[in-house]
Amino acid sequence: MNVRKRHGRYGFDAPWALAGLLFGAIVLLALATASFTLDILPAGLAFLFGALYTLASAASYLYTTRRGKFAVWAEELGRLEGGERLLDLGCGRGAVLLLAAQRLEKGRAAGVDLWRSRDQSGNNAPVTRANAAAEGVSERVDLVTGDLRDLPFGDDAFDVVVSSLAVHNIAAAEGRERAVREAHRVLRPGGLMLIADFQHTPAYESTLRELGVVDVRRRDAGWRFWYGGPWFRTEIVEARKPAS
Structure with missing residues (x-):
């Protein structure tokens, strides 16, 4: 079911959790950059993978709080x-x-x-x-x-x-x-x-x-x-x- 355009402002669920994910991704990217600069390839790759994984988690979190939950609830409430x-x-x-x-x-x-x-x-x-x-x-x-x-x-x-x-x-x-x-x-x-x-x-x-x-x-x-x-x-x- 498509969710109609929302006109209100609905914020972010547990904003501290989303901020933590984004901060973690930034830290891991910085560590990956430092590792590559020092030519420590295995550590750099590990940190880079961790950063990408954390960014993917942040994207999932952001999608759910801004759109996904609305789509699910629109379907649930369709029975009213x-x-x-x-x-x-x-x-x-x-x-x-x-x-x-x-x-x-x-x-x-x-x-x-x-x-x-x-x-x-x-x-x-x-x-x-x-x-x-x-x-x-x-x-x-x-x-x-x-x-x-x-x-x-x-x-x-x-x-x-x-x-x-x-x-x-x-x-x-x-x-x-x-x-x-x-x-x-x-x-x-x-x-x-x-x-x-x-x-x-x-x-x-x-x-x-x-x-x-x-x-x-x-x-x-x-x-x-x-x-x-x-x-x-x-x-x-x-x-x-x-x-x-």
């Missing part, structure tokens, strides 16, 4: 019918939230976040509101400051709950489990849950199964959602809350 109530956990600048809102002509999308820039560059509520306005969906979007471990919503409040690379930012395993349990609590019976992450997805699946969710599966999101390579691939936990 247009009248759902959707919640985005850790919505950040609105990459997934606003993609969803564009499809909810008769529905509504809510995003909850603690607005920390270490997780995404320039991550704050005014930026997300500006992005919603730029995408023309402000009237369908609600932004809430809140903790994923204690969501400020009632039971069964949403038809769809999504999250993209947010739950892993909770440091403690017990906290991540609470976040998944909260996501399950606010999802209506029969509702859809989609959690994309590159860490802890087996634990998310296990928690949902403990909660009695039978219709749950964990799958690879594909190369468009690699943060540097297949060793940092993203998986999607997809689940349907049992109908009451």
Whole structure:
């Protein structure tokens, strides 16, 4: 599926990680140059290979954060019918939230976040509101400051709950489990849950199964959602809350 032109500003996921890759590539290129200058061919070739490898990882990371994840989520959200109530956990600048809102002509999308820039560059509520306005969906979007471990919503409040690379930012395993349990609590019976992450997805699946969710599966999101390579691939936990 082609992703429509985006009008908002969505920053970079974990910008320190991308900066680290680029810095590493520069250092390795400098070492390769020095080695070749000193006529140390094996070391120069090794450093050059390392630099090219690191640059390839940086290119993969940059592609995912600027385009790839949008393409994957556009396909995932293609199943929306247009009248759902959707919640985005850790919505950040609105990459997934606003993609969803564009499809909810008769529905509504809510995003909850603690607005920390270490997780995404320039991550704050005014930026997300500006992005919603730029995408023309402000009237369908609600932004809430809140903790994923204690969501400020009632039971069964949403038809769809999504999250993209947010739950892993909770440091403690017990906290991540609470976040998944909260996501399950606010999802209506029969509702859809989609959690994309590159860490802890087996634990998310296990928690949902403990909660009695039978219709749950964990799958690879594909190369468009690699943060540097297949060793940092993203998986999607997809689940349907049992109908009451």
